[in-house]
Amino acid sequence: QQKVQQSPESLIVPEGGMASLNCTFSDRNSQYFWWYRQHSGEGPKALMSIFSNGDKKEGRFTAHLNKASLHVSLHIKDSQPSDSALYFCAVSKSGGSNAKLTFGKGTKLSVKS
Amino acid sequence: GALVYQYPRRTICKSGTSMRMECQAVGFQATSVAWYRQSPQKTFELIALSTVNSAIKYEQNFTQEKFPISHPNLSFSSMTVLNAYLEDRGLYLCGARDWGSEQYFGPGTRLTVL
Numbered sequence: 257q258q259k260v261q262q263s264p265e266s267l268i269v270p271e272g273g274m275a276s277l278n279c280t281f282s283d284r285n286s287q288y289f290w291w292y293r294q295h296s297g298e299g300p301k302a303l304m305s306i307f308s309n310g311d312k313k314e315g316r317f318t319a320h321l322n323k324a325s326l327h328v329s330l331h332i333k334d335s336q337p338s339d340s341a342l343y344f345c346a347v348s349k350s351g352g353s354n355a356k357l358t359f360g361k362g363t364k365l366s367v368k369s
Numbered sequence: 370g371a372l373v374y375q376y377p378r379r380t381i382c383k384s385g386t387s388m389r390m391e392c393q394a395v396g397f398q399a400t401s402v403a404w405y406r407q408s409p410q411k412t413f414e415l416i417a418l419s420t421v422n423s424a425i426k427y428e429q430n431f432t433q434e435k436f437p438i439s440h441p442n443l444s445f446s447s448m449t450v451l452n453a454y455l456e457d458r459g460l461y462l463c464g465a466r467d468w469g470s471e472q473y474f475g476p477g478t479r480l481t482v483l
Binding site for chain 2: 297299344351354356357358359361362
């Protein structure tokens with residue numbers, strides 16, 4: 257059964273700093289990876305997806321995937337107080353709508369001004 | 370844009386009673402709907418995954434007898450928590466997706482059991 261682990265559990269970074277979030281998965285057949293962000297009182301929202309090895313950049317956010325190492329990460333550059341939230345890594349073996357998404361336990365990010 | 374609504378946002382029920390929650394997808398076709406429970410510690414537990422025209426798949430520790438789900442069309446799903454007890458409290462999230470898309474989440478239904 258797929259296991260998804262995230263680290264650290266919580267992270268405090270200064271405003272303008274870099275936040276790095278890590279995620280490891282156990283199933284080598286995993287193909288699709290998402291990062292979700294959840295602000296307090298809201299449901300999670302997809303931040304970005306990555307399906308190929310390497311880096312994917314969207315604005316201040318960069319995701320990195322290394323399938324051989326069973327590792328995916330998210331880096332947030334120039335962190336803002338509004339980035340303070342829970343971040344979840346989600347993994348699935350296929351992109352079909354019937355594919356099961358397995359979530360990690362999340363990283364709580366606090367950006368201090 | 371793609372939106373998911375959940376009703377009610379908060380509900381309180383007495384121990385041993387049941388409550389029904391609803392999920393509505395707007396702006397896309399919800400070919401699959403996943404129901405999750407998020408604990409106070411924020412961990413996600415997948416309850417079941419429902420795909421239109423397929424049987425609903427329940428995860429270990431969750432049963433149809435306890436959490437019956439209906440997914441009658443491409444925009445609506447409902448789930449009932451039968452005989453709710455303290456351990457059933459939490460935030461129930463509905464995640465809906467179309468083929469190849471991300472999973473869009475609603476804001477959740479927060480269940481408190483007295």
